[in-house]
Amino acid sequence: MTKPKKTIRESRPQSENFLAKFNLNEIIPQKHHPWVVLLVILILFLIFLNPLYFGNKTFQSGDIITMESMKNYISKDRDGFSLWNPYIFCGMPAYALGTEPTWFNIIYTIYTSIRSVFASAFSVQYAMWSFYLIILGITSYFFVKYLTKNTLVSLFSAIATSFSTGIIVFLFIGHVTKLTSLCMYPLLFMILLKLKEKFTLLDFLLLVITLQIFIQGFHVQIIFYTLFSVGIYYIYYTFRFFKKKENDQLKGLLKSAAAFVIATIIALLIQADNFTQIYEYTPYSTRGTESLLEKEAPKTEKSESDYYNYHTEWSFSPEEVLTFFVPSYYGFGNSKYKGPLTNNQEVEVNTYFGQMLFVDVAMYMGILVFLLGLYAMIALRKDPFVQFLTILTLISLLISFGKNFPLLFDLMFYYFPYFNKFRVPSMMLVLVQMSMPVLAGLGLMKLISLRDGKNEKIKLIIRNISYAITGIFILVILLNNPISKWFVGRVNDYAASIQQSKPQLAQQHQVLADYTAQMFTTDLTLAFLFISIALWSIYLYLNKKLSADILVGVFILLTIVDLWRIDSRGAKYTDNPDIKSLFTKPDYISFIEQQNEKEPFRIFNLKQDGSIGSFNNNANFHAYFLIEDFYGYSGIKPRAYQDYMDVVGPVNPALWNMLNVKYIIANQPIGLPGLKPVYNSANTVVMMNENYLPRMFFINKIEKFSALEFLNKVKSGEINPSEVAIVDKDNLKIDAIDSTASIRLLNYDEALIEAEVNASGNNFIFIGNSYHPGWKAYIDGTRTEVYKTNHGYLGILVTKGKHLLKIEYAPESFFISRNIALVLSSLVILGLIVTLVIEIKRKRK
Incomplete structure (x- = not known):
């Protein structure tokens, strides 16, 4: 008797309501989907970053x-192209910090012109860097659309990628060159997949342009990680095709690899x-070699930049993987506290208590994105591209553990x-953050396919899991107080462990323990709420109460709420004029400028009050006024x-003397020989050396x-x-020299x-500018050798008599590469235009 009833129940029309029959294609034709998605992504960013776009707010960090x-240095009128920055650390190559626009790169010029058009719509200049997040959303959409052919699923992955907390934080903290590269990451893999199937000149030229834009910001670490992921991609597919003896596929892969290599070389x-x-x-640089102490001193003696420790201080830990589920499991990075501790005034606090020194935000990708990605790894484990993404994600995660997983990290x-x-x-987690939204999109497509065929068992499983998660959600609410106490205990245990080494930080964590616990319980509660809603939506979909598009829409909405909620914690806005006011000319700069110095000199700000430009907050502040600084800030x-x-x-006075430091700025006079106070104001003293x-x-x-002996003798006087x-x-x-020797x-x-x-x-002759092989010297027009002197500065040997000495920083490699860039970028753009014209004509015919 039950069987006929079941048949009758299934035969009833169940798609009468709007939620069950909604289909995006019936409202918006497929051909218009890309433009609509682009508009949606733009609108989402306009809403989320509205203080930046419309509120005259900006972000402020050391970077x-x-x-x-560096703005005035970059925009300074000059004859030729800037190659040397003399304003910090006694000089360093300009390309290590940033230069004016590279007009000789046509691709760069076109791309940044589009960015400028976008940025011109907003009053805050920093808004231009959000352009790369929007591009990331667009390229992610096209990539997942290529994989799934589903517009809404692709939009889901695009939103999950571009609003991923570990990605959007780069905008908040000023690491925008990372975004310059990452925004091309999805497009790169889409083109590689297309070239694997079929080689076309159009795709090849697009690959060259994609790679060229990808390396424009030249964030070497992100470029390295991306090339690493491409390497995993080719190793995996080569092994797979070779093992399965799929020779045609292997040939296509090798052709795409050859195209990638050639395109990379051109880019x-x-x-x-x-x-x-x-x-x-x-x-x-400090990134390129060990310190002098590590090379020459006994192995037990370490400098502040001890090589291995210096490079592994920000090692992720296996325990912190739990922050993928609950972002505040180890506290959080930057967030805003407002309560009785601050008289209801909002202040920024950092409650992170994991193994790293500090973090700006948790590496959170969204609870549904994380779970859907795991689901895809399991449910689609036989899919080749899913296998590749799974391998890449796991390897990246293990490497991110750094010294916490030396088996792999030390090998690398x-x-x-x-x-x-x-x-x-x-930082290796960027590959996880880029891979999981793609996996999540594929996992969502798998969920949609569950309604095909017999699915009664699946319905039952989903229903039971839904009840279980909803039950846990209710328990979390009911047990909120004991959970909070447990978390406070964790915070206090951490505070006790650092009490001796970092007493102030320990006290801060203890004071904010309840606030951090509340953040955790809220995140935990919402995590189970979002999962519960998602699961019941899947169950309704399987029972044909919701259409596939509505189901995906639910996931999009939940993910937006989830990510925006967490992203907003790390978004520290400040009034835009405040950035400019930071660069109000201080009185000591005005005094020094009034001296009308005719020859070069350097200054050193030793103030201890934390003001911008001071010893502990240098921020290259004095470069803004085009005054050369003995000190500086750079990684x-x-x-x-x-x-x-x-x-x-x-x-050290001897070091100051050698390196042309004429003015010392301090809060009060310094009792060292040779320092003469020449200017006094409130809390500022300028001393002439x-x-x-x-x-x-x-x-x-x-x-x-030896260099170490020399430095120690300078130190001891x-x-x-x-x-x-x-x-x-x-x-x-x-x-x-005798009395006749002179330099003018x-x-x-x-x-x-x-x-x-x-x-x-x-x-x-000793010249107190940092040594680099790019320095060239000429005596009466004849090239002469430049010697590395005093472990890092310039020296030149001059023969007897009067001479005209010319020293210039002019690395030959730059002038050769500049001409190559102009020719190749022009040819690529011209080739793209011609190919597109031919393709359009072919399609019309």
Whole structure:
């Protein structure tokens, strides 16, 4: 009797209501879907980032301030292209910090012009960097649409990718060059998949352009990780096709690999101006080699930049994988507290208590995205592309553990080329953040297919799981208080563990324990709520109460709410004028400018009040006023400079004298010989260093000390830098100068020094600019050698008599690569235009 009833029940019309019969294609034709999706993505960003777009707000961090600091240097009128930045660390190559627009790269010019058109609609300049997040959403959509042919599922993955907390945080903290690369990541893999199936000239040219835009920001770490993922892709498919003896597929794969290699070479050649300069600088940077202490000191002695520890401080931990489920499981990065502790005033706090030093946000991708991605790994485990993404995700996750999983990380660190140049192992999680939304989209497609055929057993399983999750959701609400107490206990245990080493941080965690616990219980409750709603929606879909499009719409809506809620915690807005007000000219800068100095000099701000430009908050502030700073801020500072900081320390009169430091800024007078107070104001004293040496001066004697010995003698005061130097050249003989020797500076610019020199013999000149092979020297028009002097600075040997000395930073690699970029980028754009015209004509016929 039950069987006929079941048949009758199934025969009843169940698609009468709107939710059961809704179909996007019946409302919007397929051909218009891309434009609608583009509009939706744009609107979503306009809503979420509305304070940036319409509220005259911006983001503020050390990196953002540093970018603003370099604005005047980048926009400075100059003859030629800027190659040397003299304003921090006694000078460093401009490409390590940022240069003016590369007009000779036509692809870059077109792409950034589109970005400028977008940014022109908003008053806040920083809005232009959100352009890359929008592009990421668009490229993610097209990629998943290629895989699934489903518009709404593709939109779901696009939203999940572009609003992923671990991705959007780059906008919040000013790491925008990462977004420049990541926004092309989905498009790159889409083209590789298309080329595997069939090679076309159009796809090849698009691949060149994609790769070229991908490397424009030249964030080497992101580029490396992406190439690593491409390598996993080709290794996996080669092994698969070879094992299954699918020779035709293997040939297509090898053709696409050849196309990728050629396209990469062309893209690198177009970007070679950047690539060559960073490549040449790396061995002279803190990222490129070990410190002097690590090379020459006993193994037990460590510098502040101890190589392995320095590169693994931000190692993710296996326990923190739980933050993929509940983002505040280990507290959170930046969030806003408002309560009795601050008299109801909103303040920014950081409640993270995991193994890393600190984080800005949790690496959260959305609870439904995470679970759908896991579901795809299991339910679609036989699908080749799912297998590839699963392998890539797991390997990336394991590498992100850094020193917490040395079995894999150390293998990469010590034996994989260039891998040991990168800090922050947890950065590898970007590959997880990019892969999981794609897997989630494929998992959602699998859920949609469950309604095909017999599914009574599946319905029963989904219903039972739905009841279970809903029950857990209710229990979490009922047990909110004991769960909160358990979490407070975890926070207090952590605070106790760091009480001796970091008492202030420990106290902060204890004070904010209840706030952090409330954040955790809220996240946990909402996680089970979202899962419960999603599961019941699947159950209704399987029972034909909801259409597939409505089901996907539910997932989109839940994911938007979930991600926006977490993303907004890390979004620290500030009034846009406040950024500019930070660069109000301080009184000590005005005083120094009034001195009308005729020759180059440097300053050093030793103030301890935390003001911008001070010792602990340098932010390259003085570069904004085009004043050369002895100090600075950069993740890739010159290695030799850091060695001086490690061994000699920043406060050393002999070092100041050698490196042309004329003015010292402090909160109060400093009791060191040779410092004369010349300006006083509230909480600011400017002291002139009466013993400072000019930028160029003669040396009387070359000694054969090791670099470490020399630095230690500078530290102890045993060496007078105006008399003695060391040179990376054996058997270099010089004469002491007499009263006739002189140097008269004729011209000094960023990358050019010209001087009239009168040498009394074979005299040696020290120039206090950072050494780099790109420096060229000419005596009376004839090229002469530039010596690495005093472990990281310039030296030139001059013969007896009067000479015109010219020193310029002009690496030959730049001028060659600039011309290559102009020719190749022009040819690629021209080829694309011609190919598109031919393709359009072919389709019309």
